[in-house]
Amino acid sequence: MPIGQILLTIGLPALIGALFIIPAWVLPKFRYTAGIAGSALGVALGLALVVSFMVEAGVPSLPPAQKWHMLPVLACGITLLCPIIAMVDGSGEIGRWLIAIGSGGIIGWLAIFPGMDLLLQILLGVWIALSFISLSWVSHRRRGLTVNLAYTIVFTGVSILCMETKFITLTLIAGALAATSGVAFASALVAIIWTRDQEDKRRAIAIGWGGAFSLAAIVPLVAFCGWAYNLGEVQWFHWLLVCSAPMLLGLFELPGLHQLKYGTGFVLRITAVIIPVVLAIILLYSGAPLEGDDGGYNLNDYESAIMP
């Protein structure tokens, strides 16, 4: 695969994402507007998925010609909903649960990949709902630096898993999502170093409910898609380990742990995310490899096979 193509599929979405994230998180004019700052990451990730898909596979048709083509369609919906969800950020527990149940229910209903029955659709919906509840909670307590680095790691892990499922486009989509999360992390870092908030403190901006919604929806969607089309050695527990790793961030917000010093807390949180991701990759590569590269098929595959 040409390196230029990889850069285009991963770099272009990240660049577009940067156009949304950097102004929204760095410029004082925007960073205190929940609808803008709280939706920038969500919009950037949704667009990253759509753009990387289009670079690789062209414009998706409606209705989708193939089941996995539902990914960019859903990403368009997520992108459009992000600003609305960001604007109701902080509307309380009822708002949080309504968004969680609504997004989980709708996406779980629409995303039907091969091999998915009703039970798996419900599981996808529940995963999205729980992810949103967890992330929206963390996003209020934890500023952009931790969450964005955690998701850069997670999407990188997802990209490796996708590569091993032999799904090129999804690998590059996950790569684009990792790059966009990386841009968000860098923007958060810039915001900490060069900007000060209303209390004259150096703080990054929170991902907001818009970002939480986008992350909560996209990670399980990509994981289920990769799982459904797996033609490699990637098992369900590899996906679970990688994609549920960010949920561990929630543990550090429990009483007793959330008061850790910033540096220590940051390192511990990121370590907690890295461990399951690395474990999944070690388990994947230490497992049984694909049978030899000799190719061909076995005559025994066909009951009627007879030698000439």
Added chain:
Amino acid sequence: MFNLRPRLLYLTLAIGTLVSGLSYAVVQTPQAGSRVEVFRLDPVHCMAMFRVHHQGAGQFWGRFNDVTGTVDYPRDDSVAPVFDVAVNVGSIDTGTTKLDRTLIGPDFFNGREFENITFKSTSAERVDERQWKVDGELTLLGKTKPVTAMVEVTGVRGNPVVAKAGWEAIFTIKRSDFGMNWGVENGSLGDEVRLVIGLEGESGPPAKK
């Protein structure tokens, strides 16, 4: 005493030779007849090969090993063959297992959703003796498009009861017409794919397993 045994033996040998000779003649020159027979394709002796331009350099060949279906055809070539062929996507064989899996995957043939590639002929036009231009509908990735294949009848051999016949079909498609777009835009894989399909079928009662 007159011994009947040698005479019986000679008679048996003579009849046997005559029958064998006649059978041989029948096998060598199939009985001419315009009766259309249904030839069931034999997966062991059928294959579908494809060729695609790789990174603007070499022509890459791969094949599908599981080709099934039927061909309706008269042994005397008086009527065009009618093809109803299915190629199992999962039987792809490039010589490299990892590449096979990538090609079965959703970026290319999407075997999880579309188990078979099918071709059904709709009409045909004679080009020459035992050569036909066959129009048909190719279904790939769930999309059906008209294609035209040049078909050569490579041979017919049999007896009045059963026969084997072979065909070779060559045609070119644009894979992007079917929604297989990966690598087309950036030229890493060509859009045009040449297909060479080698078929062999058997008419008559189904073979016992």
